[in-house]
Every structure is written in C-alpha cells, then in structure tokens.
Amino acid sequence: MEEKKVILVTGGASGIGFGTIEYLLEQGKYEVISFSRGEKNINLAKEKLKEKADSVLFLQGDISNEDDCKKVFEEIDNKYGKLDGLVNSAGIIKLGGLEEQTLEQWNNSINVNLTGIFLLSKILLPLLKKGTNASILNISSIHSEKPGGSIAYCTSKAGLDMLTKFMAQDLTKYKIRVNSINPAFVESNIYLNSGDYTESEYKELIKKRNSTYPLGRIGNVYDDIAPLVEFLLSDKSLWTTGSIYVVDGGKSLF
Ligand SMILES: NC(=O)c1ccc[n+]([C@@H]2O[C@H](COP(=O)([O-])OP(=O)(O)OC[C@H]3O[C@@H](n4cnc5c(N)ncnc54)[C@H](OP(=O)(O)O)[C@@H]3O)[C@@H](O)[C@H]2O)c1
Numbered sequence: 001m002e003e004k005k006v007i008l009v010t011g012g013a014s015g016i017g018f019g020t021i022e023y024l025l026e027q028g029k030y031e032v033i034s035f036s037r038g039e040k041n042i043n044l045a046k047e048k049l050k051e052k053a054d055s056v057l058f059l060q061g062d063i064s065n066e067d068d069c070k071k072v073f074e075e076i077d078n079k080y081g082k083l084d085g086l087v088n089s090a091g092i093i094k095l096g097g098l099e100e101q102t103l104e105q106w107n108n109s110i111n112v113n114l115t116g117i118f119l120l121s122k123i124l125l126p127l128l129k130k131g132t133n134a135s136i137l138n139i140s141s142i143h144s145e146k147p148g149g150s151i152a153y154c155t156s157k158a159g160l161d162m163l164t165k166f167m168a169q170d171l172t173k174y175k176i177r178v179n180s181i182n183p184a185f186v187e188s189n190i191y192l193n194s195g196d197y198t199e200s201e202y203k204e205l206i207k208k209r210n211s212t213y214p215l216g217r218i219g220n221v222y223d224d225i226a227p228l229v230e231f232l233l234s235d236k237s238l239w240t241t242g243s244i245y246v247v248d249g250g251k252s253l254f
Contacts, residue, residue, distance in 0.1 A: 006080045006131070007233060008033045008072070010063055010120065011090030012056075013041035015188025016139055018048075019221025020087055020229050025052050027230060031080065033057040035072055035120075036090060041189070063090050063116035069123045082130035085233040088117045089139040093153045095196045106152040113156035118163060129174050136171075136178040137232045138164050142248050144182055157182075161244055168242030177241040179232045184248035185209050186219035214250030224249075 007024060011017035012034025018041075024030040034056055036042060042060060046053040059075055061068030076083055091113045094105040121136060128134040143149065144157035161180060168178035187206060191197040197205060210217045219225060228245060231237055246252060 002029065003132075004029055004031045005084035005233065006031045006033070006076070006082060007085040007087065008035060008076065008083060008124070009087040009089055010035045011139075012036055013038075013045040013058070014193070015089075015190060016183070016186060016221050016225055017087070017089035018045050020089065020226045021045075021056060022049070023222055023226030023230060024233075025049070025055065030085075030233075031055075033059060033076060035059045035061060035063065037062060062112075063088075063120045064111040066119060066123075069120045072120070073123050073127065076124070076127055081127075082132075083124055083127035084131035084134050086121065086124055086128065086134075086136045087139070087229060087233070088120065088136065090116065091139065091190070093150050093190055093194050093196070095150050095194070097151050101151050109150070109152035109156050110159075113153065114159045114163065117160060121167060125171075125176075128176055131176075133235050133238060134174075134176045135233050135237070136167065136176065137229055138178070138180040140164070140180045140182040140244070142182050142184045142246060142252060144244075146252070164244065165242050172241065177232075177237065179237075179240060179242070180244045181225060181228055181232070182244055182246045182248075183219055183225055184213070184251045186221055186225060188221065212251075213248075214254060217249065219247065219249060 007030050009017045009020050012021045013036040021032050024032050042058050059072055138160055140160045141157045143154045144161045147154050164178055164180040191202055
C-alpha cells in the first residue's frame with residue numbers, strides 16, 4: 001500500500017482549513033496535522049469530526065510567532081520526521097480602508113497573512129525537503145488583485161501571491177512545488193472571527209452574495225476548494241508550480 005502523505009493545514013480548526021481537513025481525511029491517503037490559534041474552534045472541529053478527530057494531530061499556536069512555529073517543527077519532526085505538504089490557510093481580515101484601518105489592525109493582518117506564511121514555510125522547509133514530492137499550497141484571495149473590503153487584507157494577499165511565485169522559483173532546486181488558490185467568497189467564520197459581522201448579519205450577507213455570482217452561488221469549501229487543494233498536494237500535479245488558481249464562481253469575468 002502507498003505510504004500516506006503527511007500534510008500540515010494551518011487554520012485547520014475553521015473554515016477553509018477545516019473543510020480541507022475533512023476532505024483529506026475522507027480520501028484515506030493522508031496523515032493530517034492542524035495548526036491554529038484558539039482552543040474554542042479546535043474543540044468544535046473535534047466535535048464535528050467525531051471519531052475521525054483521533055487521527056488528526058491538533059497543534060495550537062500563532063503562525064506569526066517564531067517559538068510557536070519551532071514547536072510545530074519539533075512535534076512533526078518527532079512524530080513523522082518529514083512533511084509532504086503544507087497548506088497555509090490561516091488568515092485574518094479586519095474591514096476598513098485608509099481612514100478606518102488602525103496601524104495595529106494593519107500590522108496584525110500583514111503579520112499573520114504574509115509574515116506568518118514566510119516564517120512557518122521557512123522553519124518547516126527542512127522537513128519538506130525530507131518529504132516525497134513535497135508541495136506548499138497558499139490560500140490567497142481574489143482580493144490580491146481586486147481592491148475591496150480591507151486595505152491591509154488586500155495588500156497582504158497581493159504580497160502573498162509574490163511570496164508564492166518567489167518560493168516556487170526558489171524551491172525548484174529541491175523539486176518542492178509552491179502554488180496558490182485564490183478564492184472569492186466562501187462560507188467560513190472569517191467575518192465572525194474578525195467581529196465585522198454578527199451571525200445574523202453574516203447569514204444575510206450570504207443570501208445577498210449568492211445572487212451576485214455568475215455561477216449562481218458563493219463557494220463551498222468541501223466541494224469547490226478542497227478538491228483543488230488535494231490535487232495540488234498530490235502527485236497528479238508534479239509539473240505545476242508557481243501557479244495562482246482563481247476559484248471564484250465566474251466573478252472576475254464580469
Ligand atoms: N472565506 C472566504 O470567503 C475567503 C475567501 C478568500 C480567501 N480566504 C482565505 O482563506 C483562509 C482561511 O480563511 P477562512 O475563511 O477559512 O477563515 P476562518 O474560518 O476564520 O479560519 C481561519 C483559521 O485560521 C486560524 N488563524 C488565524 N490567525 C492565526 C494565527 N496567527 N496563527 C494560527 N492560526 C491562525 C484561525 O484560528 P481560530 O480557530 O483560533 O480562529 C482559524 O482556524 C484565509 O487565508 C483567508 O484569507 C477566505
């Protein structure tokens with residue numbers, strides 16, 4: 001039987017990260033590790049996964065904190081001694097433009113959405129070099145190109161796209177692939193976590209957004225994002241690196 005690939009998903013307790021973990025577990029070909037911030041979502045994720053939760057290694061910490069990232073390295077090194085895939089899904093948003101966004105909010109977004117991905121990828125690189133056909137997959141956004149919503153978020157995602165391309169070029173020497181998925185609106189907890197919307201406001205927002213998509217609805221992690229994540233982690237995409245996949249229900253065509 002084929003050896004299972006070892007995959008770390010950041011932000012694996014919520015939204016796109018969680019849906020990805022559910023999907024990867026369903027395939028039966030992956031050892032899955034999650035790395036996210038708070039205990040609340042980790043407990044919720046375990047509840048939702050039921051008995052499958054026992055097969056996931058849940059790690060807690062901050063991707064923009066060097067010590068936390070080093071602890072993740074040690075945990076994975078001790079348990080697996082290698083890493084075959086890194087999905088950088090952890091990310092935050094706080095709505096606001098130049099007038100509304102505070103320096104603290106700006107710094108938080110850049111630190112998590114950009115610096116955190118640089119830092120964790122850098123620290124885990126020795127383990128990826130020991131992996132088989134290793135792959136890094138960054139979750140960026142259609143807002144890396146199209147401004148709207150949050151000045152820091154859009155800027156961080158624009159930077160992330162260059163980080164993807166730079167790392168892709170840089171890591172060809174190790175045959176490690178680096179790609180990006182840039183979704184439009186996908187149902188998750190990002191606006192609830194940011195405090196920008198209450199639960200009822202978010203439900204209303206989803207209803208309104210559905211009708212604005214050419215393909216008739218907003219995105220769903222499990223069906224629309226996770227299969228592409230898996231493809232880019234798998235040996236089916238061995239000739240694909242430095243690619244930015246826009247997945248947006250046709251939004252950017254109009
Ligand atoms: N949802 C969308 O419409 C959409 C569209 C385009 C791109 N994206 C991108 O998709 C990614 C995932 O977002 P999501 O919508 O799934 O949001 P989400 O539901 O809020 O999940 C984000 C996850 O990241 C974790 N996280 C945040 N900051 C962290 C940090 N410093 N260190 C470690 N973990 C951290 C959160 O931890 P806690 O569990 O403690 O909160 C949470 O588990 C983000 O990069 C986002 O920009 C989302």
